[in-house]
Amino acid sequence: MNPTHALDAPAAGADVRATPGVSAAPDRTAPTRHVPHIDGLRALAVLAVIAYHLDERWLPGGFGGVDIFFAISGFVVSASVGTWNQGGFGRFIAWFYARRMQRIVPALLACLLLTTFASTLFVPAAWLSSANETTGLYAFFGLSNWFLANHRESYFSPTIDFNPYTHTWSLGVEEQFYLLFPLLFFAWTRGGRWRAASMILFAAAGVVSVAWAWQLGRVDPAASFYLITTRLFELAGGVLLYQILARRTAAIETPARARVAVAGAWASLALVVAGLLVSKPRDFPFPGAWLPVFGTLGLLAFLHEMRGGVLQRVLASRGVTYVGRISYSLYLWHWPVFVLFRWTCGLESASTRSLATALTFALAAASFRFVEKPLRYSTRLRALTRVGVVALGIASVGGAFWLSTQITAARESLALGTVTRHADDWYPHAVTTLPEVPGCRLDTHIAMAGTGSVAIYSRSGCPAPAEPVPTLFVIGDSHASAYLGLLTEHALRTGATIVLYHNQNCTFASLQSEREQGACPAQGQAAIDDMLARGRTGDIVFLAALRLNRLSNQFAGVDEARARDGIGGEAARTRRATAEKTLIAQLAPLARHGMRMIADAPKPVFRAPPFRCADWFDRGNPICAAGLEMRRDDLQRYRAPVLESLARVAQGVPPLLVWDPFPILCPDAVCVAIRDGKPLFFDGDHLSAYANRMLRDDFERIVREAHAKPDA
Structure with missing residues (x-):
């Protein structure tokens, strides 16, 4: 059979019309029989x-x-x-x-x-x-x-x-x-x-x-x-x-x-x-x-x-x-x-x-x-x-x-979703102005650090601070960027310069060596070299990273037993001991340079992502079934091994202070991801903009304490 048919359809399906053995009509709309x-x-x-x-x-x-x-x-x-x-x-x-x-x-x-x-x-x-x-x-x-x-x-x-x-x-x-x-x-x-x-x-x-x-x-x-x-x-x-x-x-x-x-x-x-x-x-x-x-x-x-x-x-x-x-x-x-x-x-x-x-x-x-x-x-x-x-x-x-x-x-x-309608509470974007510092605005500059980029935030349009303010260098992973609201408010309020390293697809100071493979060590070293070149005595390095295994991700649940064993199990403790020594060696040049350091302690983590479970139309989604609450004592036990590791790193690097946001984020027997209708977390572990505002004063306290800390 000669297939000269008047057929016309896209690959994704269509009405197929043909007459076997009949030439195609020149009129593109002429109806013909089906094949x-x-x-x-x-x-x-x-x-x-x-x-x-x-x-x-x-x-x-x-x-x-x-x-x-x-x-x-x-x-x-x-x-x-x-x-x-x-x-x-x-x-x-x-x-x-x-x-x-x-x-x-x-x-x-x-x-x-x-x-x-x-x-x-x-x-x-x-x-x-x-x-x-x-x-x-x-x-x-x-x-x-x-x-x-x-x-x-x-x-x-x-x-x-x-x-x-x-x-x-x-x-x-x-x-x-x-x-x-x-x-x-x-x-x-x-x-x-x-x-x-x-x-x-x-x-x-x-x-x-x-x-x-x-x-x-x-x-x-x-x-x-x-x-x-x-x-x-x-x-x-x-x-x-x-x-x-x-x-x-x-x-x-x-x-x-x-x-x-x-x-x-x-x-x-x-x-x-x-x-x-x-x-x-x-x-x-x-x-x-x-x-x-x-x-x-x-x-x-x-x-x-x-x-x-x-x-x-x-x-x-x-x-x-x-x-x-x-x-x-x-x-x-x-x-x-x-x-x-x-x-x-x-x-x-x-x-x-x-x-x-x-x-x-x-x-x-x-x-x-x-x-x-x-x-x-x-x-x-x-x-x-x-x-x-x-x-x-x-x-x-x-x-x-x-x-x-x-x-x-x-x-x-x-x-229809509260996440989009109340974005200022959910997304920790950069804060560009503050009512309490009229005339000040946030300036952003992107520079290069090794093979990666770095965002530099500083204020302009208002008087310089009366006394020198330490520059704040920030590195880690996406959890460092989740502090962006808090960090940029700090820049506007104090006149500090914030240098945020975009540690693309990597983490730093996570105390989980399995997450710091491939290009990550070189990328982290490039950031340290950049800090040594830019930094002065008294400047502060803020190490913000996810140091616990997630109990959920944005698209599905996780194997919680495996996640917990990856933190508290014997093999995990052995790996973390090696990671502690590596981190101490990485931070030692910064300490010798006269720089201070702050590491954030593990924050609460949840079994469901709040941004997907905050509205009437998604609360019944199976990903939300695990709920947005966790028992405080359970999370304290989960994070205890990491707190012990951070304490040992602080002993090895005396200029390092450990800042713990946990008590502010979870003051009661039950930790919640959404409090009084306001989100504390965007997903199962990243902070919300609202939580950034809650933590601002305590963060500035730890920065002052780090700056005042005497040299080792």
Whole structure:
């Protein structure tokens, strides 16, 4: 069967229309008959992706559904333009892009805008959501896959499950393929020897893509997974299949030929199913992508040869084809719905999964009925020139992008969550002015220290302090930055300069040597060298770090027994004794330089992250089940080994004082993460802005004490 069909659909699913053996109509909106089994293959692909995203244990290789989409897309897009004969390249490319704009853009923009609005309502800014906004903005222009690749956001990282735009990476691959496709395919439309040239171009591009995917996957798996350069072979495979079948001379149908087609189709399906069942995250490109891609290409080829049969009847059944027809919208909507459930009520129970799936299908059906079909077959759009349709599509993308930025900018007034609406209590940002020091403002300067950066905060616009004030050098990890509100208030109130080292992806003075590996020792030494160069006698080094194991993280609970054993167990005590000696040696040059030091003692830690459990819509989330309270005596026992270690370090480095915020943060028998409606902690261990204000006076006390401490 010659596959010159009027097919038109993006890889993420679409309405597939075709008439076997009939040339494609030049009018992009002309209705034609379905090829039902292709809808059935799309249904298989999107259901595999949905199952994987609900629970990866159900279908470990379900992410391969996207590979199925890519293979189908290459075939379908080729067939939809394979008989073009309406003019030269300029007209061809305008016609092609008008079809793509009309087919893909409306539903995508509707999904992105509504997702932006819903995220603004329910998702607070946090480390867990730090990539969300940028991913969404890049998605408007088909570039989210490049952002995720450069951001090193692995598709299989837990943080990806909380980004409602992650799935747009595949649409980015698709849209970037459309930029390349006309250049390689136009020769095909010229007929004769030009068709062979087009096939050679696609074959060469596919071979290079496979080689690059293999090579890049060894050094940068995230980039290999996301990029068009490593995915091109999947789409090119579909194109080549169309071209091979279109050039083939029709053969006489015989019973033997029919049996071969049936056997080949079932064998191809077995390859697809094997890929969906056994592929692992690091199996790209082989066998993770090859099994579903080659299986799909085999199905496309053999199903076109078949006349009935069980497999074709199943794939062409009414329910299956309907899922295939709405699969683009299903793909668009399932992921934002699942992610927003994770941020709110959770997606772990049978009831929430059922509700999320039902909502996905309802939104997809509405999108298909009210967005996809009307705009695809719009008589008004049909009346425009092809260039006009493209221009309107580009303008729509730009307008939607602008509207998305406006929604995000209005986050504080639109948000339903207390974290966003009361950001000044939750986020320990730099304080730029204080009423009690009128005229003073905070200045920030970024400098380099070794291979890392350092932020320098100082006040200006007001008189200099009457007496010299010690500079405060701050190093540790993210817990040092969590004191930023307190530190910048100190700079404004006293005139001190704050030098905060951005110890990227590292910690310092954690007393956990297993966390200070790789580049961390060199990075820490570079900071010490910088302190020695900048510092004077009497200046103070503040060592702020997480020295306990977390009892929760921002996306899930942890093995608490293992976490506690990692602090109080015998092996942990042995490792910490070594870390004590290392830290004493690291701090000794600072002590000889006449600098004083302060180390913060372990603060309370909690089994749930407060920022995800502070509102009516998320308190029932399973991550909040452990509660936001801890018994004081339990935490005292947990942190006792670290306090003992800090005491020994202070003996080895006499200029070191240990500052303990614990009594202020937990004065009662039960420690709470939220007190009287005010957060003390942002997540399970980082301080809130409100806690920074609570600790300010006691921190200034310990700074004065350290400054007054006599030299050893």
